[in-house]
Amino acid sequence: MALKTPEQYEESLRRMRFRVYLMGERVTSPVDHPIIRPSMNSVKMTYALAGMPEHEDLMTALSHLTGEKINRFCHIHQDTDDLIKKVKMQRLLGQKTGACFQRCVGMDAINAVYSVTFEMDRKLGTSYHERFLKFLRTMQEEDWTVDGAMTDPKGDRGLPPSRQADPDLYTRVVEKRRDGIVVRGAKAHQTGAVNSHWILVMPTMTMTAQDKDYALAFAAPADADGILYVYGRQSCDTRKLEGGEIDVGNREFGGHEALMVFEDLFVPWENVFMYGEHEFSGALVERFAGYHRQSYGGCKVGVGDVLIGAAALIADYNGAGKASHIRDKLIEMIHLNETLYSCGIACSAEGHRTPSGNYLIDLLLANVCKQNVTRFPYEIARLAEDIAGGLMVTMPSERDLRHPEIGKVLDKYLRGVASVPTEHRCRVMRLIENITLGTAAVGYRTESLHGAGSPQAQRIMIARQGNLEQKKKLAKEIARIKD
Amino acid sequence: MEAHTTGRFRGGTARPASARSGDHVIGVKYCGGCNPRIDRRAVFRGLGDLLGADRLEVMDPERPYAAGLLLCGCERACADRPAVRRRAPLWVVVGGPAVDGEPVEEALLAEAVAAKIKSGNATPLSF
Secondary structure (H helix, E strand, C coil), X not given: CCCCCHHHHHHHHHCCCCCEEECCEEECCXXXXXXXXXXHHHHXXXXXHHCCCCCHXXXXXXXXXXXXXXXXXXXXXXXXXXXXXXXXHHHHHHHHHCCCCCCHHHHHHHHHHHHHHHHHHHHHCCCHHHHHHHHHHHHHHHCCCXXXXXXXXXXXXXXXXXXXXXXXXXXXXXXXXXXXXXXXXXXXXXXXXXXXXEEEECCCCCCXXXXXXXXXXXXXXXXXXXXXXXXXXXXXXXXXXXXXXCCCCCCCCCCCCEEEEEEEEEEEHHHEEEECCHHHHHHHXXXXXXXXXXXXXXXXXXXXXXXXXXXXXXXXXXXXXXXHHHHHHHHHHXXXXXXXXXXXXXXXXXXXXXXXXXXXXXXXXXXXXXXXXXXXXXXXXXXXXXXXXXXXXXXXXXXXXXXXXXXXXXXXXXXXXXXXXXXXXXXXXXXXXXXXHCCCHHHHHHHHHHCCCCHHHHHHHHHHHCCHHHHHHHHHHHHCCCC | CCCCCCCCCCCCCXXXXXXXXXXXXXXXXXXXXCCCCCCHHHHHHHHHHHHCHHHEEECCCCCCCCEEXXXXXXXXXXXXXXXXXXXXXXXXXXXXXXXXXXXXXXXXXXXXXXXXXXXXXXXXXXX
């Protein structure tokens, strides 16, 4: 089964035995929990679109391992066209869900681990790549959603892993056995963790020799004994418990993050892909981060498309659609959004082949892409709020709108253009609220800032890749300076 | 529909080998639809109404077609690749609101494609 149907995906999750806590309670069936389900629907869309002729060109690829048609989220990029299609696929999914669809982290992780394990084996004589290929083949055959897990809690940021007051604040090996290793620690902010079949764990940063116990990469079933999840809260999340559909803004789709805790998780050797080879930890982190910074040039753009559309709609419903300043703000939003897309496409088109044969994005351009993503969605959101007007945050609830007496009053006084039903106006207001400061703002705003690395992380990479000395030479030549 | 080596749907007798099976069916290949400027499915439906639904099918990579229709959401027409083109000897390419590069209003796209197919003005394989 190289391609799962959306229904098969949901059923496969239903059979899993996650240990998940949400708001102080154990969740017995995450798929059916009203707060979690919209995020599952977003991942499910990655399966649905892959089965649609009008989207398969982006959503699927041919496996370089088997020649079979597979979901692009399970694919190893074979050329720059694959890198470009990845970004286009992500934009499409952002448009279809208006939310984070979570499956990118796994795709970015497999591509990073693929090339780094190859290079490790070539230099060290290890067999990590062969092990990883076995995992990858099954992932492709089973059409797994894989959670790429990188970010450790990190405790005191001024101290390295081995000097933390609590050594578990970085994920580490606590026991080596003949048949595998025992892992303790945690991964924070794990996007889509509870909607995943497997997890692919990577080190959180470049490790030195003194921290080699923390230079660790492995895969594990997402519901393995020894993994605990504590589901992250989102702004306005309990609106999903109210049973309505207007106040949630986006009833069908959402994203999620969770704290993932390894409570002495046993990992057999066949699923270990880095064990103490600290000198390769930096490359793994850099490549995963690079791929993920490219990803944001697609997914955030797709959500931006929805937000721009919503802003244009509310301008029409308010009767302000033809005002020149409103039109100019919409143009600015499009300009910003397409600039992000341009960066995503550019770093893909300028990608290159790694020794393993897969393709890596241009790291400088990917970091420029993400640096812009730390800023532009905020401005797009600000402009959307500007166009929407204050009612977006002062509007009464859906229950008031539905109330037999109060509802009539609201229908009268919340109407904009006479020909547009008041409810339509309210629905669009709530959608804008959802993306700019509700549940989807986790993905569209703060994740844009900190996801795939906080702004300073990109600036370090830009400094490293920026080729400043060459620019000095250019200036000297033009200025006719001879040293 | 017939096809022959001069690149016309009608008017010839010699048909390429790839047209021996399903020579009345047009194979449709969609782009992925990342940011379409037209409703590609609406064009497909409109064309089915004009030519008959049994004349169109989503392209099966395993079977040959006498003609292919690329339905792409924008002018980039990213699905227009040699590997795709090899599946049929004759092609019509919709790339956003344009047919074979000529601008056409979106509402008239299906009509323009149908006219092109009926008149035999498809583009021969050039890869």
